Amino acid sequence: MDYVMDIVLKAVLDGNLNFIKQFLDGRPEAVTAQDPDGYTILHMAVIVGHVEIVKELVGLMSEKDLEIQEKTGSTALFLAAASGFTQMAQCMIEKNKKLVSIATHRIGHIPVVEASINGYTETVRYLYTATPLEELTPEKGKNGATLLSYCISGKLFDIALDLLHRCPRLAIVLDIDGNSPVFILSRMPSVFPSGSPLVFWQRWIYSCICVQPTVASDHIPISIQKPHQGLTHRGCLLIPGMKQIYDQKLIHLQALELLGLICKEMHTLGSEGEAKESLVDQALFQAVKHGIFELVMEITKANPNLLWIIDNNYRNLFQCAITYRQEKIFSLVYGLDASVRKLKTAQDRFRNNMLHSAAMLAPSSRLDGISGAALQIQRELQWFKEVESIVPPMAKEMANSYGETPSEFFTEHHRELVKEGQKWMKETATSCTVVAALIVTIMFAAAFTVPGGNNQGEKTAGFPVFLGKKLFKLFIVCDAISFLSSSISILVFLGILTSRYAEESFLKSLPTKMIIGLTSLFISIATMTLAFCAALFLMQPGKSSQVFIPVFLLASVPITLFVILQFPLLYEIFISTYGPSIFNRKQGRWY
Incomplete structure (x- = not known):
């Protein structure tokens, strides 16, 4: 049998469809033969990427034959999904719809998840419509959460939205890598308006473009479309730069809708421990670091108790916003009522208060966007003065663990920048x-x-x-x-x-x-x-x-x-x- 497999493998590698037909006419049992690693001829044809040979082999095999798995548990469909061969996947699924539910042995991935991990958009779109919802529920394992995570990171928000509409619980379930949807969103500032700065003419076009993102039905699986399907006839999308702004606004609206669905599900988190398990706290601090104003605002609106969370250095959200110089997030402090004003007097593990945080040197990523060292030190002073105006008077003279007041702390951390500003x-x-x-x-x-x-x-x-x-x-x-x-x-x-x-x-x-x-x-x-x-x-x-x-x-x-x-x-x-x-x-x- 090994000799036979070697002959067939060479024919597959050469793309010799006629030889394979003649060979299988004489030895039809060879179509299901497996090599020592469990690969069939169909597995090999998929790996090589010969579509016509795959179609011919699928026609010769029974539904049960298509379910043959190699040693690690990969079916031919799984290999097609892993390589992004949509036509191959389609011809196999048309013959046996159960293939989409067969997972590998070691990791337990089903084909649609593997396609999403490898970033094959078209294959993911097709396999998602063919995969039963019950295979993606949390009760069946990590496949649904993993698919959701990789669709979010790959900006396939139409699929992610449809999946969350049909299975809302996935919003707070960790995927196979230990990430949650909100944590992944917190590392993607470009999908939110706050993380996508536009020049004035782009802002004008952005405000004028009307975008209606597709909302999936709660019960009927939709046929996922490309973002521009049905819109390319509009003349405005042919104007240079218009299509990019349209795409950007579409992504923004979909990301905000996705965030809304996640926040709605967060009401089910009954304790601080559950919030930590869903990585909500880490997501908030990541969002503060990247300046994702919308995510911070919406999550804390959904659960105001999260305003009190602290990081490993005992810093609250507003101290982190000051440290990372995120003015939009810091401005939320002006909307606090009397019950949470103690946040303004909080101290970190080194006894630094808010004003000490403002006295630290801003991250280079924030300073690099300002022309010249003189304007950089001016911005640092503006931050210090702004924070100084909201903290209690005692905070201005409070010493940290190093015995430094905020003013002394500012001078110490900005000495070199002042010299550079003077030189500039x-x-x-x-x-x-x-x-x-x-x-x-x-x-x-x-x-x-x-x-x-x-x-x-x-x-x-x-x-x-x-x-x-x-x-x-x-x-x-x-x-x-x-x-x-x-x-x-x-x-x-x-x-x-x-x-x-x-x-x-x-x-x-x-x-x-x-x-x-x-x-x-x-x-x-x-x-x-x-x-x-x-x-x-x-x-x-x-x-x-x-x-x-x-x-x-x-x-x-x-x-x-x-x-x-x-x-x-x-x-x-x-x-x-x-x-x-x-x-x-x-x-x-x-x-």
């Missing part, structure tokens, strides 16, 4: 001072060497030749503005260079000086360019129409470059200093 400010101011000084020199000289020179006549001696021209007036005005604004810029940047660089200076004083200096420098560059254009047109009055367009286009280049390269920094400094607060002090009662 000085280097920026020095570079801008050189540019401003050049402009001052040029515009001062231009004021006394005007275009066309001066008249030499007795009555008009010393007066500019183009004194009566409108373009000359424009030249003089632009020259004066450029000279004065660059002078202001120099003085402001000198003020930055001679500042004492105390911590408090980075909060308002230094950023304000930088705003004034950069704005003055921009005005001086723009007016200098206009003065140059006006002088050039004055010197060639007869050819102004030929010269105007190319000169105007070239003159716009330096202004445009400044806007592209420096305006984002200027805008960020202005918004960070004088824009709306990153904290929502108007947060109302939310639980």
Whole structure:
């Protein structure tokens, strides 16, 4: 029999369908023969991936033959699911529907679970519709919970939603890896609106797109569709970037609906121990770390007692939110009532209170999104001041286990960042001072060497030749503005260079000086360019129409470059200093 199997295996590897047909016509019993590891010809054909050979073999085998398992318990269908061969799976299931329920010996996975673990989306969709619900219930083992977990991590939210609608208990059951649905969601910030920052035009499109996610029936298994099936005829999805925003919003809505179903099932958790067993506490701290505002809010609304949970360092949710600099989650503290205000005075295992947490250096992942060390230390100061405004007065002078008050703790942890901020400010101011000084020199000289020179006549001696021209007036005005604004810029940047660089200076004083200096420098560059254009047109009055367009286009280049390269920094400094607060002090009662 081993010799026979070797011959057939070679034919399978070569894809020789005709030889296999002829061989099995003469020896039909060989179709169910197994090698020492328990593999049949069908197993081998599936592993190799020859669809036509698999279809031919399935046609020759009985329903019972298709249930043959190799040593580890894998049927041919299981191997097809593990490799994502949907057509093979379909032809086998059409002949024997029981195959979807046959699990392996060691792990106990059924085919749909194996396909989800390996990430074969289309195979999962097909096998899910063919798998009976009773095979996925918690009473039958971990298959349902594992399928749910991998569908969530693979963003197959339509399947996950349908499964939870039909079997809500899976929301709080651990899968084979020891994870729960809410814990997996807590590590996926990108599937929630809070974890998907959009630029202004994307936010506008996002708000205008209407998305209706498919909701499964509670009783009838649905035919799972691709997200765009039935929508591709809409012209809006053909616009560049629109399809991605549509997909993003669809995922957000499905994730929020999934979270809602999970929170609804959490009401059945009767004790803190059950909540821990379902990893709800770990999920909350993970969500705080990743800034998933929606998950933290919805879970604590479903079970307000979870507000009191602490991590291994005895930190509560709000202390962690401060440590990880998650302002949206921290702002929930403004919605607390008197019964839970003790959370504001809580201490961790090192006797650090909330203000000590704010005094620690923010994670690099949060600081990296802020331009320049000066703005980073400003953001750190804003956090410290905000937390200082809500803690009791005694907390401001309370020492931790190391004998440090919050202010001392802040100075200790931010010493290097302050030095970097000082260096960044000085280097920026020095570079801008050189540019401003050049402009001052040029515009001062231009004021006394005007275009066309001066008249030499007795009555008009010393007066500019183009004194009566409108373009000359424009030249003089632009020259004066450029000279004065660059002078202001120099003085402001000198003020930055001679500042004492105390911590408090980075909060308002230094950023304000930088705003004034950069704005003055921009005005001086723009007016200098206009003065140059006006002088050039004055010197060639007869050819102004030929010269105007190319000169105007070239003159716009330096202004445009400044806007592209420096305006984002200027805008960020202005918004960070004088824009709306990153904290929502108007947060109302939310639980």
